[in-house]
Amino acid sequence: MKKTGRRSSNIDDRRGGASSLVVGGGGLGALLLAAAVTMLTGNPGPISDQVAAPPTQSPAQQQQTSPTEDELANFISVVLADTEDTWGQIFQEEFGQPYPEPTLVLFSGSTQSACGLGQAAMGPFYCPADQKVYIDLSFYNDLKTRHQAPGDFAQAYVVAHEVGHHVQNVLGISSQVRQLQSGASEVESNRLSVRLELQADCFAGVWANRADQARDILESGDIEEALNAASQIGDDHLQQQSRGFVVPESFTHGSSAQRMRWFNQGLATGDIEQCDTFAANQI
Helix, strand or coil, rough: CCCCCCCCCCCEEEEHHHHEEECCCCCCCCCCCCCCCCCCCCCCCCCCCCCCCCCCCCCCCCCCCCCCHHHHHHHHHHHHHHHHHHHHHHHHHHCCCCCCCCCEEECEEEEEEECCEEHHCCCCCCCCCCCEEEECCCHHHHHHHCCCCCCCHHHHHHHHHHHHHHHHHHCCCCHHHHHHHHHHHHHHHHHHHHHHHHHHHHHHHHHHHHHHHHCCCCCCCCHHHHHHHHHHHHHHHHHHHHCCCCCCHHHCCHHHHHHHHHHHHHHHHHHHHHHCCCCCCCC
């Protein structure tokens, strides 16, 4: 993916204790609001509707960030800006409303969110209570080395997936799923979670399609990088690696094949109407 372009102003950089927040975006009063938490590697629940203030430190207490990490942070900012442009256009076309842009929080180790304490071990996650995406950049090293999913577009896919959860939150999809889960068995609740995650993968594909058409962002090998990342973080692949066996009833994010299929669905169509994983008989 091309690494040049507009950088988002909606970045809250808390790495090394930094706290520089710039918030943008607007309301979407005509659409349903929602509160559900979904993430790439876990599902914490909202704890408070109040946005927790980021910790502050004096310049002497702040740790230095590496040039490599700063370069990655800049790239993530470019990706976020591109999702803003893409979803802004979709919301105007589909709903006639402005897109309420999320904030992306970069942190090191741990940080407070309105959904509780965010930790690097949790992986990237979206908190609907404050409409923020949280990423510890060390995750990308794990993605490259432990999960064997290198490449800049693999990194972009992760951001686009979490932004997909923000779109679900704004449109009220997450809220509806949460209501259904409240009266469901654990197995059925997991199945609903899988469909929610696969839709976020599809939304990531929609972003890639629309952004490439508008701004020619894709380079040779990008799609393969995203598909490989989707495959490497499939529930079946992760369970096989960690346990040596697979328990489909415990899946919460979808198998490798499912994640690749739904990302491809969004990529091929560029149409959010084609991302209705809840209406699909087979996912």
